[in-house]
Amino acid sequence: MGPKKKGKKKSKEELEEERRLKEEEDLRIKLEEERRLEEERKRHEEEERKRKEEEAKSRAAELIRLAEEFDASKEQIQTKAARLQEELRHRKEIKDWEKYLACETKPDATLEGDINAFLNSWLLEDDVDLPSVVKSCEEARHVILDLIYVCIEAQALKNTALVQRCEGFIKHLMDLTQQKIEANTAHIIQYADEYLDQTPNVNANSKGEVKITGACGPVKVGIWVNIVPKGLRNKKIDFSDMEMIIDVPKPVVMQSLAVRAIYLPYDNATDSLRNMDIALGGVFCIDLLRLPPPPKRARGWIMRELSNEKINRLEYPLEGSVATASLAIKVSVALPTNVIYPANPRVGWWDASNEIWVEDGISEVLLNEETNILNFNSLKLTNIAILQHRNANFIKHSWSLKMSSIQDFSNQKAGPNCVAHLKIQNDMYRLIHLEITDIGVRLLSPCVKQLEELNCSYMPSQEILKRLAIAGINLMPLPIDDVRFGIQPKESLLEENLIAELIQIASAFEIKSYNGDCDWDPTLMSSPKHAFFSVKEIVWPLVTQSTEEEVKAMDVSEYIYVVAQIDDETSAGMKFRTNRSVNPYDTYVHLKQALSPLSTPDAKDRMDNANLIFEYNLLKVLSLLRLFSYTQYFRRHNIEEHRITEEVDEVHLNKIPDSVLNESSSVPVENVPLTTPTATTEEATL
Incomplete structure (x- = not known):
């Protein structure tokens, strides 16, 4: 069979016509695509314009609503502050009268005149007997300790002038103590x-x-x-x-x-x-x-070269x-x-x-x-x-704050009326447990012989935290520590206002550090303008009047995640939002208002009638601990491993080294440090 015949070859005119038609088709397609893209661009621009208009309207409405909420709450806040000051004044009068009846000679560290009088009196003393000098130094140590407590309380309440005054007196007394010992030493070696x-x-x-x-x-x-x-x-x-x-x-x-x-x-x-x-x-x-x-x-005379003390x-x-x-x-x-x-x-x-x-x-x-x-x-x-x-105990992995039922203390004649439990976990200890009440604060864990006094009695917030620091568990980072250890703290406005808001809901809500369960932007976790935490209403069926139907209707069984953030355009400077709100503009100036739609009537009643002295003690504790600036567990630790539970269970026992269990099976698990103090490294402490 012979070869197939080839098709007729296209002429030059036909090829040119095909090329022309193809170019026209390509041009048509290109113009249609450009027209489609232009229409799509215009549509997106229109949608973006409408979205921005809606956002602007929502933002304007938000700012108006937040301003109204802020103005409406001013009078209530001022009234509450006045009631607190009156209660504190009344308690101070009682304490001063008790000191007067006891004929206490130690100066009042809160009064500048008393400290100056003590200093002048001590300067005039000219003892050469070493035991007498040491006794006077011990008396000065008690005054120094009182000044330290006043200084720490002033730090918690942001009273800068009082802090500076106390620090000046403390330094003066420490220097004078050294001078007294130096002068007496010079006298002894001279004679x-x-x-x-x-x-x-x-x-x-x-x-x-x-x-x-x-x-x-x-x-x-x-x-x-x-x-x-x-x-x-x-x-x-x-x-x-x-x-x-x-x-x-x-x-x-x-x-x-x-x-x-x-x-x-x-x-x-x-x-x-x-x-x-x-x-x-x-x-x-x-x-x-x-x-x-x-x-x-010589001849009954003794000649000495004087050293001028x-x-x-x-x-x-x-x-x-x-x-x-x-x-x-x-x-x-x-x-x-x-x-x-x-x-x-x-x-x-x-x-x-x-x-x-x-x-x-x-x-x-x-x-x-x-x-x-x-x-x-x-x-x-x-x-x-x-x-x-210095920072061995600063960084917290997790913490929780929960009010206890008042019925737990109904049998105590002189016991507290309000009790909350603050539990903290850090690099050194699985559990540091503070009991905060309206009559003071007590340490429940660690429970060791070195801390017996702190375990047995209620003390002012500043005193127990300072004594805990003296014992080796310093939980109070100072602003200078932020620079010293390279910590990015929360902005002071956020930190202070957030604590003021938390104490108002503590009587009705359990508060916990953020555990990462909510789907929020993780880049904001370390932002100095944002703070995250979770809350859950405390339900006491036998104590409150809320029925089971009311509790179920409010859905208070799950944690509510809250974000507090700085907003410079608002009157208060910050605002709150919960994860239950779909609209990002559904924010509130006050945390109490943000949780109001999610609270039972009983919770609202407890917040409205909270114990002011309890809130005052809690305010000082939270302000000194700076939990939001120094809780950074999520950066280095598995969240589930460090989550605090209500009670120590068998899971914790698996985390204790066998050597510890073998040495002493009676040691409570919460008292066992997470790491040995000597093993603290720069990475572990920061």
Whole structure:
């Protein structure tokens, strides 16, 4: 079969016609597409214009409604504030009268005149007896402590002027305490020869040594004067009243000098930005002091070179000595029993030039947990302390606040009328549990011997939080800590107003930290202008008048997620919205109003008739803890793992190391730290 014949070849005119037709078709399609896109663009523009118009109308309506709500609530807020001030004034009058009847001589830390009178009176005292000086320093310590409580309360209430005044008085009293001890030390070493054979508080012997101690409460001072150098062995100086033993090496014993030891139960180091540590349990100060020239005796006269109440410290190791382990001064000291110490404590000395605590030069640190005796060797003689990372307990993983039924306390004659439980979980502890009432605050967990006083009695909010910080659980970050540790805090307006709103709903709603369940923009979590949390109405069927049908109708069984955000265009400066609102403009100035459509009549009644003193105590606690700025568990931890439950269950037992369970099966699970204090790293604490 032959090959197929090829089709007729198109002519040039036909090809040109086909090309022309194709170009016309392409042009038509292109014009239609451009027309369609233009129409679509116009439609989108029209829709966007209408949307913006609707948003503008909704925003305008929102601002009008928020302004009306803000104006309508002013009078009620002012009336409530006046009632609170009247109640506080009445309680202060009762307290002042009780102090008057008790003939209490301690000055009132809230009165500037009382503190000035105390300072002037103390300045005029001219005691040369060490126990008397230490006693006066102990009295000053009580005043300092009262001032610290007033200062912390002023911080909680944002009273800047009072904070500055208290801080000035605290520094003045601490400096004056040091001056009194310095002046008495100068007197003792000036007249050391006269102490060789006298007084019950002086331990002297014929070998030319003088040892004097003074201890009153936690304030302790001991001085050993080596008038006549002798011996070729180490000298063990036993300050028994101080519960301290200092073993000095031969180069010290062979020189005429003095060794002084001081313990003050507070950290008087400079609070610089570089200082990342705090002194846990107070500060021990050990100094080597140069003795003045010995007196000259002639014809019954004694001639001395006066030092003008100044002392000369000696650098250690002494001049001509090389810093070696054999020259380390060995110290054994009994630690305060009201502080929780880590099993392997860090000990450091204060570097005044750099204003930081330094651990170099301290070795062989050993803490006997049974006797609370700390042993260490030091090549540095200055302020020495057990160190703790300043922010060890700042970061919270989760927290919850829930009111208890008043029936739980109906049998107590003098018990609280309102009780709420604040539970916190952080890096160090599975559960820190505070009971907040109208008569004070009490610590329920941790429940350990070091915190027995805090577990047993109700105290003012500022006092219990400060005593908890002294014990090693500092939950109160300061604004300077935001800079020191690189924390992005919530804006102060948001933080302050949010706390003021939360206390108004605490009597009717359980409040919890945000657990990530709501589908909100995660980028806003760390925004300083937004704060997220959840609430759920507390239902007490046996206490309230609400029926089961009312409760079910209001759907109060599920948590309501709330966002608080800064809005500079509103009168209040901020607003609230819940996840139950579909419309993003459905916002409220006050949290109470935002929850009103979702609240039962009983919840509204409880909020309207809340105990003002309870709310005042709660306000101070929340303001000092700064929960919204320092709750950052969602950044590093599994949310489910750190969610707080109402009671400790078997799940928690699986999280405790076997070594802990084997050592003591009676230790409550909530008292077991999440991490060992010594294992705190920069990542763990930040």
